[in-house]
Amino acid sequence: MSTARRHICVIAPDEESLRALRRQPPDVTVNEALMSGPYLLRTPLEPNWGLLRWESVATELLLQSELPYGTPVYPPTYSPTSAPTPETAAAAPPRSLSKPPSGSGTEATPQEPEYRHPQPEQLHEAESTVLAYGRDIAQVSSLLRAGLSVLVVAEKPVVPHLWREMATRAALRAEVLEDAEELQDAEEAARDQPPPDLIPAPQNPRQRLLARLRELVRGLNDDQVLVVQHLDLLAGGSDGSLSAEAREVTELLHGAPERVMLAFAAPSLSVPEVLAERFSTRVSITGVPRTVWFRDDDETQPLGRALVTVGEAARFSRYDPVEFYKHVAGMNPVLLRQAMRYAMSVHRDHAEPTARDLYGTIRAFKAQMSSNFEVPDVSFDDIAGYNEVKDHIERAIDIVTGHHRLPAQYDHLRTKLIPRGFIFHGPPGTGKTLFAKAIANRMNATILVVSGPEVMGTYVGESERNVREIFAEARRNAPSVVVFDEFDSIASRRSDHSDGGSRAGNAVVAQILTEMDGFRPEVPTLVIGTTNRLNLIDEALLRPSRFETISIDVPNDEARLKMIGLHAGKFGIDVSGGVDELIAAALKGRNGDDIHAVFRDAFVAAHFQNPPVPPTPEQLGQIVGQLQRTRRQQRRSSRL
Known part of the structure; x- marks a missing residue:
């Protein structure tokens, strides 16, 4: 029977039972694992599968609350095609999930209530936008009706649907500044039919757009609202470096303070504060509501x-x-x-x-x-040892992925329960980035690995913009995990020195703090920093409410043995007969990367070297010896 067909779906009554099942030793039998708690099965257990090793079975784990009432379930001992035994004869027949009695201590998800609004049969993008952002649209519409201008921070795809609904509900006629497509069409038409010589034409598309904005502002009436769909593209930047176009837009909009305006900007782009002050209110619309x-x-x-x-x-x-x-x-x-x-x-x-x-x-x-985010293929099963670290991380992940199941009376605690991120610190090669990828896989999340020095830019404000864009993209891709490798290079302690480098570093740390404090608790996003030098990290980032530090040191004796077995199995190398223990003793104090290198080199020698060298114990010993000599030479060179 192939391993691919050995799949069972186990139902646990609560999160604690689920974690206990994940911590089962790999060498116990399926029967022993299933009988260790109050577990049920989604389908009957195949004959003789109960005698298999737990690690040889592909297991899907579900919470009872994830299944609707009436779902057929089976006790672990129920097997309709196996010969009867005293245990199976006494086992309960298959049954259905039902609502637990009041006060039983096991609460399942209540049945879906009756809704007056039926589930849609068809749904267009405009309808979905209006439905999802109904409260925000109502808020902005009421502000516009009161004669107040509003700046909305929202992603570009939803802007056309938002402004139409907002203007309609506010009972105002929209005067819309052309978007990029309309501007391009107008420019092509102008080239085909040039204006008279006495009327000078704007020289470029941006100037044409500014000319149109000037016309709209001058002709705006009380029953109209000026809609600027791309204020960030038209006049983006910072107050310290206003472009000529930004200065003209600021002058135009401030020149008509009594007129109602509705403008939009993307979360990842900045609008000069002097221009944003023209709007009475700013409303941020990101993600989707629960x-x-x-x-x-x-x-x-x-x-x-x-x-x-x-x-x-x-x-x-x-x-x-x-x-x-x-x-x-x-x-x-x-x-x-x-x-x-x-x-x-x-x-x-x-x-x-x-x-x-x-x-x-x-x-x-x-x-x-996204060109940056990827789907990780590393699981915690691919990381040998470090059981305490795994248990600690899994508890945190359970909070991130399961906090929405909390009763409504605990809503005010959500932001205090969810960790903002981790800092993995320890010697090089201990698998810090590997742990981050396993976390993303466990969360069913995408992952972005950023090298710390890549964030730092050459020009003033460029580094902070890079940080903003990384976090904005992480929110769009949630659930997501962002990994800052060499975190100490961008999050080092802030300095009182006035030189340019210190100011730039201080600004990056401040931007990271701002972005992390702005996390929405219902959007599952984790930030992970990896470093070999924890003492360099700014103290504000080491607060428990921001980053939790986790040490990932060199593996101990037990972990080394497990790593050797894991890597030997991946490369198909036999380490039975005590060979694994000899290698583990020789590599004492070495990290997981060194262990991986031994079996990688043995595999290369067996398949690519001419003549091929089989991975015998003697060959493995030579590779370990060469690794030891190379490391000693590196240490001597570093002392010189």
């Missing part, structure tokens, strides 16, 4: 029900509209609808896709939409 609000009767329903069609929800078994949110929290409604269409296309011919397949496809879609 619940969708219907203004007609003040009803709410989960995002996964309001923005997912009936056909899409029915296509994926075990789909949960509440669970769906954490996989799309950072996406805007337009991108969410595109992701759902992509998922339906990918799984169009698949027999029975599950909700887990849907979430994996959404993660892949987000990685394809």
Whole structure:
């Protein structure tokens, strides 16, 4: 029987039982693991599978609260095709999940309530935007009706849908500054039919846009609202370096203080403060909310029900509209609808896709939409040893991914429970970045690994802008993990010196602090810094409410043995008969990268060297000896 077919789906009653199952030793049998707690199975256990080693079975773990009432479940001993035994004869027959009695201590997700608004059969991008941002649209509309100008920070794809609905609800006629497409069409038309010689034409598209803005501001009436869709592109920058266009836009808008204006800017681009002050209110609209609000009767329903069609929800078994949110929290409604269409296309011919397949496809879609983020393929099973570190990290991940299940009365605690990030510190080669990738995989998240020096720019303000763009992209791709390798190079202690380098470093640290304090608790985003020199990190970042420090040191004796077995298995090298213990003793004090190098070199010698050298114990010993000599030479060179 192939390992690929040995798949079981285990249902745990709570998070603690789920963690206990993950910590089961790999050499116990399936029966021993399943009988260690109150576990159930989604499908009956195949005959004789209970005698298999736990590590040889592909296990899908689910919480009971993730399954709807009435789902058929089976006790671990139930096997309809196996011969009866005293244990199976006494076992309960298959049954269905039901709501636990009051006061039982086990709370399951309540059945979906009846909604007055039915789940949509079709949903367009404009409709999804209006539904998702109903509260924000109502707020901005009321401000516009009161004669107040508003600056909205939102992502570009939703802007056309937002301003139309906002102006309509405010009962104002919109005068819209042309977008880039309309401007290009106008410019092409102007080239085909040049204006009379007496009327000078603007020389470039930006000047043409400014000329149009000047006309709109002068002709604006009381029942109109001026809509500027791309204020950041027209007049972006900082107050210290205003461009000529930014100065002219600022003068134009401040020159008509009584007129109502609605402008938009992207989260990753800055608008000069002197220009932003022209607007009475600033409203930030990012990601999607957990619940969708219907203004007609003040009803709410989960995002996964309001923005997912009936056909899409029915296509994926075990789909949960509440669970769906954490996989799309950072996406805007337009991108969410595109992701759902992509998922339906990918799984169009698949027999029975599950909700887990849907979430994996959404993660892949987000990685394809970004040139920086990727889907990690490293799991905690690929990291040998470090059990205490793994347990500590998994507890934190359970909080990040499961905090939405908290009762409503604990909403005020969400921001205090969720860790903002980790700093992994320890010697080089101990697997700090590997742990970060395993975390992303465990969260079903995308990952971005950034080298610290890459963040630092040449010009004033460039480094801070790089940090803003990284965090903005992380929020869009949530759930996501951002890894700053060599974190000490961009987060070192701030200095009182007035030289340019110190000022730039201080500004980067301040920008990181600002971005981390601005995290939305419902958007699962983790920031991980890796460093070999924790003593250089700024103290403000080491506060428990920002970064939690975790030491990843060189492996101990037990961990080294496990690493040797792991890497030997990957490269197909036999280390039985005590060879693994000899290598472990010879590599005492070495890191996981050194252990990997031994078996990599042995594999290369066996398959690429001419003549090939088989990976015998003697050959492995020679490779270990060469590694020891190379390390000693490196230490001597570093002392010179």
